[in-house]
Amino acid sequence: xxxxxxxxxxxxxxxxxxxxxxxxxxxxxxxxxxxxxxxxxxxxxxxxxxxxxxxxxxxxxxxxxxxxxxxxxxxxxxxxxxxxxxxxxxxxxxxxxxxxxxxxxxxxxxxxxxxxxxxxxxxxxxxxxxxxxxxxxxxxxxxxxxxxxxxxxxxxxxxxxxxxxxxxxxxxxxxxxxxxxxxxxxxxxxxxxxxxxxxxxxxxxxxxxxxxxxxxxxxxxxxxxxxxxxxx
Amino acid sequence: xxxxxxxxxxxxxxxxxxxxxxxxxxxxxxxxxxxxxxxxxxxxxxxxxxxxxxxxxxxxxxxxxxxxxxxxxxxxxxxxxxxxxxxxxxxxxxxxxxxxxxxxxxxxxxxxxxxxxxxxxxxxxxxxxxxxxxxxxxxxxxxxxxxxxxxxxxxxxxxxxxxxxxxxxxxxxxxxxxxxxxxxxxxxxxxxxxxxxxxxxxxxxxxxxxxxxxxxxxxxx
Numbered sequence: 294x295x296x297x298x299x300x301x302x303x304x305x306x307x308x309x310x311x312x313x314x315x316x317x318x319x320x321x322x323x324x325x326x327x328x329x330x331x332x333x334x335x336x337x338x339x340x341x342x343x344x345x346x347x348x349x350x351x352x353x354x355x356x357x358x359x360x361x362x363x364x365x366x367x368x369x370x371x372x373x374x375x376x377x378x379x380x381x382x383x384x385x386x387x388x389x390x391x392x393x394x395x396x397x398x399x400x401x402x403x404x405x406x407x408x409x410x411x412x413x414x415x416x417x418x419x420x421x422x423x424x425x426x427x428x429x430x431x432x433x434x435x436x437x438x439x440x441x442x443x444x445x446x447x448x449x450x451x452x453x454x455x456x457x458x459x460x461x462x463x464x465x466x467x468x469x470x471x472x473x474x475x476x477x478x479x480x481x482x483x484x485x486x487x488x489x490x491x492x493x494x495x496x497x498x499x500x501x502x503x504x505x506x507x508x509x510x511x512x513x514x515x516x517x518x519x520x521x522x523x524x525x
Numbered sequence: 526x527x528x529x530x531x532x533x534x535x536x537x538x539x540x541x542x543x544x545x546x547x548x549x550x551x552x553x554x555x556x557x558x559x560x561x562x563x564x565x566x567x568x569x570x571x572x573x574x575x576x577x578x579x580x581x582x583x584x585x586x587x588x589x590x591x592x593x594x595x596x597x598x599x600x601x602x603x604x605x606x607x608x609x610x611x612x613x614x615x616x617x618x619x620x621x622x623x624x625x626x627x628x629x630x631x632x633x634x635x636x637x638x639x640x641x642x643x644x645x646x647x648x649x650x651x652x653x654x655x656x657x658x659x660x661x662x663x664x665x666x667x668x669x670x671x672x673x674x675x676x677x678x679x680x681x682x683x684x685x686x687x688x689x690x691x692x693x694x695x696x697x698x699x700x701x702x703x704x705x706x707x708x709x710x711x712x713x714x715x716x717x718x719x720x721x722x723x724x725x726x727x728x729x730x731x732x733x734x735x736x737x738x739x740x741x742x743x744x745x746x
Contacts, residue, residue, distance in 0.1 A: 344628065344661065353617075358617070358620045358624075360623075360627060362623075362627075363620050363623045363624050366619070366620065367616055367619070367620040370616035370619060371616040371617070384600050384604050385589055387600075388591045388596050388597075388599070391593070391599070392593055395596070396577065
């Protein structure tokens with residue numbers, strides 16, 4: 294199947310989409326990106342993801358692959374001959390990677406979006422503390438997975454790097470809007486170093502939106518959808 | 526945990542999540558030690574093996590813990606790869622299997638819990654949702670023997686433990702699974718012909734007793 298058969302339905306600010314773009318970039322795969330209006334869903338989106346009607350959707354020829362983590366593994370396995378594998382090599386290390394991916398997915402976004410949606414200073418402080426706890430847990434995960442190397446994947450960018458990495462601009466935007474330091478070098482020094490390294494990588498530079506753009510988008514959501522006093 | 530050789534499963538008798546792990550181990554013919562946990566008084570071993578979530582099931586293999594039921598099933602499939610493969614080998618088929626196992630994970634237990642926890646309109650809404658879930662799964666199964674095709678696979682393992690909860694769902698919410706998804710009921714019967722499933726699944730009446738116990742505990746009429 295020619296690579297020109299690859300299409301990605303996405304939304305520029307979605308971390309779930311961003312991580313797929315990072316992975317496609319890591320594998321050097323070219324594809325057609327089709328921006329979706331997630332509040333006004335297109336026929337194309339409904340046709341290719343009838344179950345959830347969400348982005349990202351990877352369309353590979355006649356195949357539809359939905360759910361970002363499923364897409365990441367599909368890309369890794371289907372183009373396994375390109376570049377270093379994105380998932381770890383042993384069953385146990387893969388189980389650990391999947392565990393932390395599930396942890397990040399369950400907790401992180403809810404927590405920092407909670408900061409942005411907080412109706413009072415008290416709730417905001419609670420959510421900030423919660424985000425710190427989660428990131429401290431991930432600091433431990435990084436120590437274990439990286440084994441002294443630069444990325445969760447070791448020497449090269451791996452599955453957990455793109456998953457956590459896809460949230461970085463959101464985290465930075467939440468820091469600006471709330472005035473709180475979330476990725477704090479005193480609490481999670483390894484992750485702060487990892488962040489710098491990751492943001493310097495091509496896949497990050499090409500897939501992450503700017504913090505300015507995302508801050509504007511988040512503030513807009515606060516006013517229009519989350520009904521939060523923008524003075525918070 | 527000492528690096529003792531062998532396989533231990535920390536579990537709770539009626540947990541459909543734990544049953545996924547048990548079915549996978551049985552399919553592979555793996556010998557293991559089963560440890561029943563008291564969920565109101567969790568053991569030191571459980572707290573040490575799963576400090577993040579403190580939940581069952583946990584598989585401890587040669588002293589190393591693996592948590593989260595679908596992660597455990599994939600681990601078992603990869604380590605004991607010589608027998609009864611649960612995942613297909615083609616990347617797209619694998620993506621489909623992961624997608625549908627994840628669908629079961631996201632939808633069935635939560636919606637099922639709402640069927641017995643809620644009453645009135647909220648329960649009706651949960652019932653409507655459960656019927657949709659069952660019909661989507663039935664459409665995915667189609668006329669295949671198993672979700673995995675001719676072989677019993679990952680999605681079958683992910684979903685089959687919930688079949689012993691059908692009686693509870695039906696009784697609490699007053700509907701018939703066979704009435705809305707007859708192919709799923711036939712599939713469940715075929716799965717029960719497998720020793721791994723028959724020896725693992727709880728008796729539906731015992732599950733219902735457990736649900737009644739939970740209802741009393743949560744103060745649901």
